Amino acid sequence: MSHPALRISSALSAIEERAATVLMPTYTHQPVAIRAGSGCTVTDVDGREYLDMVAGIAVNVLGHGHPAVLGTIAGQAARVVHLSNLYFSEPQLDAAERLVATAFPSRVFFCNSGTEAVETAIKIARKWGKLNRDGASTIVCARGAFHGRTMGALAATSNRHYREPFEPLPRGFVHVPYDDLAAVEEVVDGRTVAVLMEPIEGQSGVVPMSDETVRGLRGLCDQHNLLLILDEIQTGMGRTGRWWAHQHAGIVPDVMAVAKGLGGGLPIGAVLAGPRADILESGDHGTTFGGGPLVTAVAAAVLDAIESEGLVANAARVGERLHRGLVELGQRGAPIAQVRGRGLMLGVVLTEPVAPAVVAAALDLGLLINATSRSALRLVPPLVLTAAQADAALEMLAAAFEVAGRQRAEGSE
Numbered sequence: 001m002s003h004p005a006l007r008i009s010s011a012l013s014a015i016e017e018r019a020a021t022v023l024m025p026t027y028t029h030q031p032v033a034i035r036a037g038s039g040c041t042v043t044d045v046d047g048r049e050y051l052d053m054v055a056g057i058a059v060n061v062l063g064h065g066h067p068a069v070l071g072t073i074a075g076q077a078a079r080v081v082h083l084s085n086l087y088f089s090e091p092q093l094d095a096a097e098r099l100v101a102t103a104f105p106s107r108v109f110f111c112n113s114g115t116e117a118v119e120t121a122i123k124i125a126r127k128w129g130k131l132n133r134d135g136a137s138t139i140v141c142a143r144g145a146f147h148g149r150t151m152g153a154l155a156a157t158s159n160r161h162y163r164e165p166f167e168p169l170p171r172g173f174v175h176v177p178y179d180d181l182a183a184v185e186e187v188v189d190g191r192t193v194a195v196l197m198e199p200i201e202g203q204s205g206v207v208p209m210s211d212e213t214v215r216g217l218r219g220l221c222d223q224h225n226l227l228l229i230l231d232e233i234q235t236g237m238g239r240t241g242r243w244w245a246h247q248h249a250g251i252v253p254d255v256m257a258v259a260k261g262l263g264g265g266l267p268i269g270a271v272l273a274g275p276r277a278d279i280l281e282s283g284d285h286g287t288t289f290g291g292g293p294l295v296t297a298v299a300a301a302v303l304d305a306i307e308s309e310g311l312v313a314n315a316a317r318v319g320e321r322l323h324r325g326l327v328e329l330g331q332r333g334a335p336i337a338q339v340r341g342r343g344l345m346l347g348v349v350l351t352e353p354v355a356p357a358v359v360a361a362a363l364d365l366g367l368l369i370n371a372t373s374r375s376a377l378r379l380v381p382p383l384v385l386t387a388a389q390a391d392a393a394l395e396m397l398a399a400a401f402e403v404a405g406r407q408r409a410e411g412s413e
């Protein structure tokens with residue numbers, strides 16, 4: 001998979017030109033156009049292969065081209081692709097039943113993305129406040145949080161760069177330091193209705209909340225009669241070595257937002273509400289596409305495959321190996337200050353701002369990784385990653401660090 005060849009082929013430059021002409025430049029693309037994928041490997045338009053440690057940002061939990069996903073898409077598409085929530089459909093029930101079985105006693109609302117799942121959770125909180133807390137509406141969120149790009153989820157997100165161009169945002173969100181129970185306690189008052197947080201902050205560089213804080217938040221919400229809403233959009237579906245990250249702490253939230261890996265690559269979101277928070281009624285909320293038979297059939301198949309292939313345990317086991325290997329890379333001289341996260345959701349904090357250079361060098365070597373900032377890398381590979389693939393990733397990463405280090409030394413000479 002090693003090809004330090006010229007990156008920009010004529011095929012790629014033609015694609016870059018087309019993209020600049022017709023696509024809004026909301027994303028900075030890596031210089032690669034991917035045409036196909038199989039397992040943990042993807043192939044670009046020039047036929048080069050890459051080991052995919054990004055997995056569509058924690059989406060392709062079964063890798064690419066998994067037979068359960070392909071077979072279910074073909075079978076369900078031949079039956080019916082779209083109906084409407086005006087009608088019952090069995091795949092939706094299959095997906096909901098399996099989802100609840102992995103989580104906590106609850107009922108499900110299906111939507112199409114993570115940000116929509118968060119919007120739904122916010123609406124539940126606001127209505128719940130009217131019913132149970134005298135109209136209280138303020139939601140306590142964390143600094144560093146990322147909950148999505150629609151206006152409510154954006155109001156819960158803390159990064160100013162994402163927020164400021166679109167202000168004014170909906171009111172009623174406060175942000176406190178992450179993983180800081182006392183800070184939450186300090187802002188809770190009669191206007192507070194819920195706490196909304198990620199068990200591990202993904203977008204800000206894979207920053208875990210301690211299990212103690214997760215349990216503390218549960219206790220605080222019980223004590224003050226608040227809803228505990230967990231955004232498990234990135235941490236869920238087995239990625240951290242448990243079905244849901246909050247299960248490491250042995251607690252249960254009132255509301256949980258799910259998306260990313262649930263559809264095995266198809267767009268889907270879901271919200272689970274426990275009995276205390278299960279208050280949406282007919283007409284309160286809706287979506288044309290949400291919970292359609294095609295995506296929910298695939299979601300049910302993905303949940304089955306994760307279970308039958310033991311992928312939650314695999315995420316724990318291979319994640320541990322990857323974690324150890326990254327720490328060893330640092331000990332051998334790579335500019336690694338800290339490795340954090342759980343299972344196959346790992347963040348690598350660098351001692352130097354070389355993350356973009358490492359991502360570029362890794363790409364040349366045949367490895368897809370992601371930088372969340374100039375000094376942090378994120379690894380969120382498919383849960384089907386094998387130990388051998390984790391070792392191969394570590395080898396390429398070691399080489400990428402060397403290339404980036406050399407470039408930095410040459411640049412500073």
Ligand SMILES: Cc1ncc(COP(=O)(O)O)c(C=O)c1O
Pocket residue numbers: 057113114115116118146147148149198202203231232233234235259260
């Ligand atoms: C924790 C978390 N919440 C919400 C979202 C938004 O999900 P989507 O991009 O599907 O709207 C993301 C996406 O990265 C996320 O990581």
